[in-house]
Amino acid sequence: MNYIDPHIHMVSRTTDDYRRMAMAGCVAVTEPAFWAGFDRSSPQGFHDYFRQLTDYEPRRAAAFGIRHYCWLCINPKEAQDMALAKDVIALIPQFLDEPNVLGIGEIGLNKNTKNELAVLEQQIALADQHNRLILVHTPHLEDKLKGTLLIIDAIKRNTRIDPARVLIDHVEEHTVAAVLDAGFWAGMTLYPDSKCTPQRAVDILETYGHHRLVMNSAGDWGPSDPLSVPHARLEMLTRGHTRDTVTQVTLHNPATFLGQCDKFRFDSATD
Numbered sequence: 256m257n258y259i260d261p262h263i264h265m266v267s268r269t270t271d272d273y274r275r276m277a278m279a280g281c282v283a284v285t286e287p288a289f290w291a292g293f294d295r296s297s298p299q300g301f302h303d304y305f306r307q308l309t310d311y312e313p314r315r316a317a318a319f320g321i322r323h324y325c326w327l328c329i330n331p332k333e334a335q336d337m338a339l340a341k342d343v344i345a346l347i348p349q350f351l352d353e354p355n356v357l358g359i360g361e362i363g364l365n366k367n368t369k370n371e372l373a374v375l376e377q378q379i380a381l382a383d384q385h386n387r388l389i390l391v392h393t394p395h396l397e398d399k400l401k402g403t404l405l406i407i408d409a410i411k412r413n414t415r416i417d418p419a420r421v422l423i424d425h426v427e428e429h430t431v432a433a434v435l436d437a438g439f440w441a442g443m444t445l446y447p448d449s450k451c452t453p454q455r456a457v458d459i460l461e462t463y464g465h466h467r468l469v470m471n472s473a474g475d476w477g478p479s480d481p482l483s484v485p486h487a488r489l490e491m492l493t494r495g496h497t498r499d500t501v502t503q504v505t506l507h508n509p510a511t512f513l514g515q516c517d518k519f520r521f522d523s524a525t526d
């Protein structure tokens with residue numbers, strides 16, 4: 256069964272992970288720009304990271320028959336430094352026409368600060384100016400609902416942005432309805448034993464249905480599992496969901512959202 260992982264940080268993963276993902280049926284990944292676990296010391300650090308995402312990583316994925324796409328931005332954590340953010344945002348347009356760049360992401364909020372919100376608004380405007388898709392990170396822990404609502408408001412304030420062209424990731428039980436009701440796509444970002452587990456994600460699917468919902472693995476440098484989406488597929492099958500439903504959620508749904516950018520292709524259109 257083929258699947259797409261629409262949010263995975265492959266720069267943090269080994270080549271063996273690509274091999275295991277390909278064996279599990281992964282045909283395409285999309286990789287948002289994120290916090291590297293340390294603050295970069297200059298805009299040049301982001302320039303090199305964007306080169307890695309647009310040049311090196313697609314070639315590493317292609318060796319396993321996986322198409323690699325990416326999203327560019329300054330992440331919410333480093334966006335607290337507004338001078339740095341200004342310089343990084345100025346770097347992004349030169350990369351937007353690279354063949355694997357789908358849009359702006361993962362933008363959002365970390366601690367829901369004023370500076371983070373200002374940089375979020377600048378990057379929403381950047382996506383609008385270049386007519387690109389948007390991928391959003393929502394904060395964790397107790398500020399998640401407040402942060403999610405602030406982000407939804409910020410995007411809605413830019414009335415030219417079509418919510419159907421925005422994917423809001425890291426949704427959980429208490430935030431998914433707000434995201435879907437506002438017309439956005441919602442992504443369940445799966446972690447092995449914290450935040451949204453595959454079991455909780457399938458509970459959410461059973462509550463909210465399959466429309467505009469996708470699943471991804473995060474697969475970052477912290478505790479995470481690049482095979483979380485196949486684990487969730489197995490969870491669906493063992494609960495009695497049909498193979499068609501599993502394929503709808505893990506292949507066709509992400510393909511529908513991502514296909515709004517005409518650069519997006521994957522090799523196997525059917526299961």
Ligand SMILES: [Zn+2]
Nearest residue numbers: 287289361473
């Ligand atoms: Zn991420």
